[in-house]
Amino acid sequence: MTNKNHWENVYETKNPDQVSWTQKKPQTSLDFINSFGLKKDAKIIDIGGGDSHLVDFLLHEGYENITVLDISEKALEKAKERLGEKAEKVQWIVTDITEFEPTETYHIWHDRAAFHFLITPEQISKYVEITEKAVSKFMVLGTFSKDGPTKCSGLEITQYDEESMTKKFETSFETIHCITEDHTTPFDTVQNFVFCSFKKK
Ligand SMILES: C[S@@+](CC[C@H](N)C(=O)[O-])C[C@H]1O[C@@H](n2cnc3c(N)ncnc32)[C@H](O)[C@@H]1O
Numbered sequence: 001m002t003n004k005n006h007w008e009n010v011y012e013t014k015n016p017d018q019v020s021w022t023q024k025k026p027q028t029s030l031d032f033i034n035s036f037g038l039k040k041d042a043k044i045i046d047i048g049g050g051d052s053h054l055v056d057f058l059l060h061e062g063y064e065n066i067t068v069l070d071i072s073e074k075a076l077e078k079a080k081e082r083l084g085e086k087a088e089k090v091q092w093i094v095t096d097i098t099e100f101e102p103t104e105t106y107h108i109w110h111d112r113a114a115f116h117f118l119i120t121p122e123q124i125s126k127y128v129e130i131t132e133k134a135v136s137k138f139m140v141l142g143t144f145s146k147d148g149p150t151k152c153s154g155l156e157i158t159q160y161d162e163e164s165m166t167k168k169f170e171t172s173f174e175t176i177h178c179i180t181e182d183h184t185t186p187f188d189t190v191q192n193f194v195f196c197s198f199k200k201k
Helices: 003-013 027-035 054-058 073-089 121-134 162-169
Strands: 041-046 065-070 090-094 106-112 137-144 173-184 190-200
Touching: 003 073, 027 106, 027 137, 041 054, 054 065, 054 073, 054 173, 065 073, 065 173, 073 090, 090 106, 106 121, 121 137, 121 162, 137 162, 137 173, 162 173, 162 190
Parallel strands: 041 065, 041 106, 065 090, 106 137
Antiparallel strands: 137 190, 173 190
16 A cells, blocks of 8 residues: 555544544644744644644634645545635645645744654655755654654654754754653553754754
């Protein structure tokens, strides 16, 4: 099964309370995004946003320029359906992140639990290269930590900590702040995440 087929199948067959990553409110992501102190017209992109409610909360807070990117068309369809008319205020991009060819730059790049699926040095370098082109100001990345699971959605992932995440992006980004956090899944298991924020050099 290709990676795209895997994700289309996940979103075709499972609802939010059947997948580990679901959050009622992505508070940590919202706190990091607001910590950058940008105006509501800041351009924000959520990488691997899936059908996460981050976009709903950002719209509710008044952010006007939001893009959600995901490899799964079905995931974005579900998010659009949920948002109804509000979906028209959002840009939606279906692509594998490693093949993303950005046509604009973003003030804030957010990624929770998508970057960690990249496991080969080539995929990871490609992601770093794309962020170097596409991010103009800030980035926030959340992945499983070195105390977290080794797989997500049945797929191998790469675990990070503050040091390894900083090292990956150090050519073009300065790390601002990292935290670790326990996420409680809908099945009451716990997954340790690391989140880091970065400033473009
Ligand atoms: C674990 S889920 C996290 C979803 C969301 N960010 C959240 O926090 O709820 C991973 C998401 O990344 C997407 N994804 C996985 N690999 C991807 C890739 N190579 N390019 C773009 N999106 C990808 C999946 O379709 C899925 O929506």
